[in-house]
Amino acid sequence: MAPDNRFRFTGIECVKFAVENLAEALRFANDWGLAPAESSDPEVKVFRAVDGSEVQVVAADPARADRRPIGGGSGMCEIVWGVEDRAALQALADELGRDRKAEFDAEGVLHSVDDLGINLGFRIAQRRPVLYEVTRFNAPGRPDRLNRRAASYQAAKPQEISHLAIGVDDAGQAVKFYIERLGFIISDRYANRGIFLRCSPAGNHHHVFFMNAKAPGTRFNHLAFKVRDIHEVIGGGQHLESLDWKTFAGPGRHMVSSACFWYFQSPFGGSWEYAADEDVVTAEWESQDFAATAHIFSEWTFGLEKSDGTLKGPISASKVQAL
Template identity: 40%
Template sequence: MSITGIEKLEFGVEDLPTCEKFMQDFGLQPMLQHWGEPRREFTTLSGASVVLHPKNSEVLPAAFEAGSTLRRMTWGVDSPAALAALQPRLEKMPGFRQVGEELECCDPNGMTLRFGVTALREVELPVTPINQWGDVRRIDQPSPVYAKAEPVNIGHVVFFVEDLAATEKFYCEHLGFQVSDRYIDRAVFLRTQVRGGHHNLFLLKLPNRPRGLNHVAFTVRDIHEVIGGGIAMNKENWSTFIGPGRHPISSAYFWYVNSPTGGAFEYYTNDDYLTENWQPRELEHSLVSFTEWAVEGGIDHDTRRQHKKTGAA
């Protein structure tokens, strides 16, 4: 299928100034704003964007959960012909409409989706190699230390879902997503193309948890930028949900920061790259299968030790 990845995420938020500060502290770059325009837009190095709207903005679709949250996500496709070919698949979906040169509908979980020809740009960055036993690649060169992160792209989004089977069917049968791995009767990891990173979308069903946003994940250069970004957010007094750590299911290193937009924002790197030769695994959902290791509360900027909760001994 021709869907390339996430182009844009639009949030409806209750506290626009606080969310604006969070985005800049997180390392996203502010776009030029027009005088009097209530929305705020921020971008990654690739051009993928996060847009903040007031919660009651008339330009937003209905929310799928209460409070500040994601209201619409835009997926890119690789050509106008691919977008035209996608239209018959979407026309029977709830909420279908054509908005300029883009298509819009709702998925079975109540999230509003848009589809348009991708405008993302290729990003070439110097990435310092690592040294491993028998594979020495960094010579006469230290590993980097990052003062803060500068996200390269929006890598994936994670939703709580109420009907896992119906939502998975929509993305796989109508949009051509590929199953990467699965937690039996609990969750599925999906990628947009046969060849690509471990997942662009993760659907998670938990007992007594209604639909909603879990987190949004941003790719960074390497594990050092994951660490630098998380510590910088700690310095700005944004609380860590969990991290740093590593997911064995995708091999990715992560750091999750609680976001005033709803859910969490994640820095991550080193996820598995899959091809047509990959065989999806069916695993029991457990602490061990989801997290190899993780630091609760993050790392304190001043002490460079695990951040202690207020009142902890």
């Protein structure tokens, strides 16, 4: 069955976080390379990647529903998805309004909720890709960068939000709402532990990843940002390390999605990931079920120990479950 794409999703526009240590979160977002942006509410801090994709952050307040992250502690409190036009937004309001809240706010953002209780927003996409000089490589016999030195990076400047990963009790159950109600598409399955979804037939390999978490409940796992190339992953990661932020995993290279990555522990209740050279797909992409092998998380990862066939790192924090 061909994907219907009736809501014409464009990707993640904004992730809203509520955190226990606001000062540390602001310092991390700055160090990460996001640009502070104007905010209409002084209590809501806004940061943007180059294309305008946003992170918003407030101090967590368990007494306020809009400042209570799902799962408690620090974490996400809303994911805002982009759609191409107003007709798509209205179609979403009609679809979701059949069995749940679907309300527009004064700015025209539609607010609803998924089946797990994750708050969702939808707005006409504001992200705008910014042209930049793409890195060229000199392969043997195929030089593509003549008489020019390669780029180097003292710090990263993320171009855009790529994807969000969410820990859940049952990924197979969690994706049903996104597939059946929003028309998301499975790009790949991951070692019986998680499902990679994209929001439109063509574009990012995945925009959201649901993984079976060991800890019960639903919570933020990680947020990934696209940077220009592998050199920027390394430059950005070394910059973070120099500021004493701690590596969660990396640098390394994923088997699924092909991305070069470096994850850091963040004050946002999970980790943030620099990613470069992720797969970009079309409706012709064939999804794959990856086997539950120890090395499935990555082709290689610096500093990641393997012993007795088990892998230490993010995948060890997930549980095997039939999907």
